[in-house]
Structure formats: C-alpha cells, structure tokens
Amino acid sequence: MPTFEHDKLFIDGRWTTPSENGVIDVVDPATEAVIGHVPNGSAADVDAAVAAAQRAFDPLISVAERRERLSRVIAAMEKRLPDIAELITAEMGAPARIAQTVQTQVPLAVAKGFAEVLDTFEFEERMGNSLVLREPYGVVGAITPWNYPLYQVVAKVLPAIAAGCTVVLKPSNEAPLSVFAFVEACEDAGLPPGTVNLVSGPGRVIGEHIAAHPDVDFVSFTGSTGVGARVGELAGQSIKKVALELGGKSANVILDGADLATAVKVGVGNAFLNGGQTCMAWTRMLVPQNRYGEALDLIESAVSRYTVGDPRDPATRIGPSASRSQFETVRGFIERAQRDGARLLTGGAEPVRDIGFFVAPTVFADVDPSSELGQEEVFGPVLAVIPYTDADDALRIANGTPYGLSGAVWAGSDEEAIAFARQVQTGQLDINGGAYNPAAPFGGYKKSGIGRELGRFGFEEYLQTKSLQLKGDA
Secondary structure (H helix, E strand, C coil): CCCEECCCEEECCEEECCCCCCEEEEECCCCCCEEEEEECCCHHHHHHHHHHHHHHCCCCCCHHHHHHHHHHHHHHHHHHHHHHHHHHHHHHCCCHHHHCCCCCHHHHHHHHHHHHHHHHCCCEEEECCEEEEEEECCEEEEECCCCCHHHHHHHHHHHHHHHCCEEEEECCCCCCHHHHHHHHHHHHCCCCCCCEEECCCCHHHHHHHHHHCCCCCEEEEECCHHHHHHHHHHHHCCCCEEEEECCCCCEEEECCCCCHHHHHHHHHHHHHHHHHCCCCCCCEEEEEHHHHHHHHHHHHHHHCCCCECCCCCCCCCECCCCCHHHHHHHHHHHHHHHHCCCEEEECCCCECCCCCCCECCEEEECCCCCCHHHHCCCCCCEEEEEEECCHHHHHHHHCCCCEECCEEEECCCHHHHHHHHCCCCCCCCEECCCCCCCCCCECCEECCEECCECHHHHHHCCEEEEEEECCCCC
C-alpha cells in the first residue's frame, strides 16, 4: 500500500500550507502501519477558511448556477469512487465489498437525490398577501466522522452547494484521506474559490473553532452525543443554527407472529454492518419470551457466517475497528457486560489477530435493558438480545434509552408493525424489512440529535425562510 502524503489544506480554491507545522498520522487498522499524513491545522487556518467562504458566498446565486456546480461535483466524484473505496478500506478498515457498495455507491445515490430535489424545489411561494422566500443560510461548518467518511461529507456538502451555501469542512483524524480525495474532486469540478474549504486537525481545536466562529452561520455535525452537546454549546454562544446527527441504541423489535428467521438474519446483518460502526445499527434485538430459545439458535447460526479478517479479502464480512482507541472501547464494553451478568453467546473481548484492531462478532443473551450494554452505544460488532413478555413490554424496552435514531419492527402484517412503530420514539424504522431510501429524512429523537439529513428534508436544513408582506391579497 503506498503512503498518501497531504501537506496542504484546501482554502480559497488552492492547496495552502498550514499556518503551523505538524502532521496527523493515518493508520491502517488492519496492519497498524502508518499509511499517510494530513496537516495538523490551527485556529488561524479555520479563520482563513471562513473568510474565504464568506467572500465566496453569494446570497443571490441563481438556481441554474447551483445546478451546474452540483452536477460538476457529482461527475468529478463519481470518477474517483474506485480510488475512494480503496482509501476507505485502508484508512478505516471497511471490507472491500462494503467500501465498493455501501461506502461509495450509497453516497452517489444520495448526491444524485439532492440534484433531483433541486430540479423541482420551489424557492418562492405566495401565501395570501405574503411572498415566502427560501434563501441559503450562508457559511456552513461541516464536521464529519470516520465511520462513513464519504457518505457523511456528501450528506452535508452536497445540500450546502445545492442551497447556495459555502462550506468549511473538517474531516475526522482517523479517516481523512477519502475526504481529501472528495475535495480534490471539488477542485476538478472548478468550483469558485472559497466554495468548499478543507481544514484537518484535532477536534478540540478545529471543530471547536468552527462551532464557535461568529462568521459561521450553520454547523452540521455528525458524531458522538457528548461531542454533539459541546458543539451545540459553542454554537449557542453566537446563536447559530446547528444540525446534530448523534448516537443511537436502536431496537430491532420482533413481534410474536413475525417471520423470525428473516428478522434474525436481517437484524444480525444490520447490527454487524461496517463492523458495527454504524450509528443506526440495530444493536438491541427484542424477542418474545416464548420464541427466545429458537431466536438464539438462529442468531448463533447467522453469526457463524460473519468472517473476520483482512478487509481487502472479498470474503471478509467484518474488518477491524477503525482505530486502537475504538478497539479498546469495544473490548471494554464486552468485558463489563460479562461482569454485569449478560450471557456471552458468541465472540468475546479477546483479539482475533495479533496485529490489527480486530474484534470477534459478539452476541450477549439475557441482557438487562437497564444495564450499560442495554443503554449505551458500543460502536462495534456487539449485539444485545433482550427477551420481552408482551407488546407493551417490548415498547417499554424499545423506548427505554436516551437515544432514538433508527430501528426496525417485524410483525405478522405490515399494519401490525406500523401500529407498533407509531409508538416508538425514534427517527426512522424499517417495517418488515423495508428497503433503505436515500431520499427519506434521517435524524434522531431525544439525544440522537437535532435536524434531518437526506433528500428534501436534509436540503431544507440549509435554507432560511423570509416572508415579504405585499399590498392586497394574492
């Protein structure tokens, strides 16, 4: 694997030497080898990027110009997707089959979805004697995580461009290489200088300065609930808008009468997707007590098919945790769950390999819903199986965490599943295996966040509303 060296930040349409020296190592989590470096930016670099974004912002930009910019970025990004997939495998350990599909093709579909929204969106509306206008927010601070690096950037930068905003982008330190490749695509697309700016560096410096900056109009953040609270606190000092897509502890509720075999198979796959490093993973499987033993047998059989290994091997289904710190975090959860009395069904905390941050796919049975494992996001391949007595008990457990991001309901009919889903406090639910929809709004209830991403709802987050009162009625 070649080494990827980036010694410059992208500010005001050109690659710029950072104001301070220093680099961040990018580590391959499968080999623990350093495979690249990116600049360790400073608050002064954020100031320069925000100033460039301010200069580039045109509140009267035409819709035609937005469409043209968006089209060019999508085309340039699409050409780079094979290379970006390889970078994502190298920098955060996504198995090649996931990197070539979920990690890159889903972002492409999301990007094209924003283009479709822009083609039909009404930016002006008459309401009685008022003309209601939808205008771009201005300078957007986009702070993105490492687990789906391209997807998260696309979900923030593309609607910003479509809305007519300009962007200051901060990638994660663990998986920045694919984001640098995306910004190179923006450069290829010939965006005006300052439209998209890239500043890498530590969250406590770059992320916090973006969130607090008085000339940033809107901050979109994806990451942990704790850091999201800090972003909201800093943004609140200048009364700026925030969108926060945070943690989850989603329930996969299997009601009595559901197709248990399918619900278990799909549920295990969802829990272990991307090595469990997915905020919307169904990490709690709720099973009726009278089918509990049958469900555990099906779970063990399903988990046996999840091979752990080299993420470049096409047969691998679970790669490594994305970093040493995440690896140790996941192992800590497993060890504490065992001490708390959960029954280990398969897997465990022991490393799978001598080199690399590999955790075995792990399932715990008899999990107490109020325990740490029943309440907190692990962000690794760890599934908690929880029995329940009746539908009311299942609903109590499903709603019994601080989170509400995603989930699933399985029942003997769609009508029964929908009736149950209406009572679940979460932002998105799959009904009897309903397919992912990149145009549907995505976001959380409770501590899982504020605001929505994707499609028309995600696009509207980047627009402000103005009303002009006219003489007379419409």
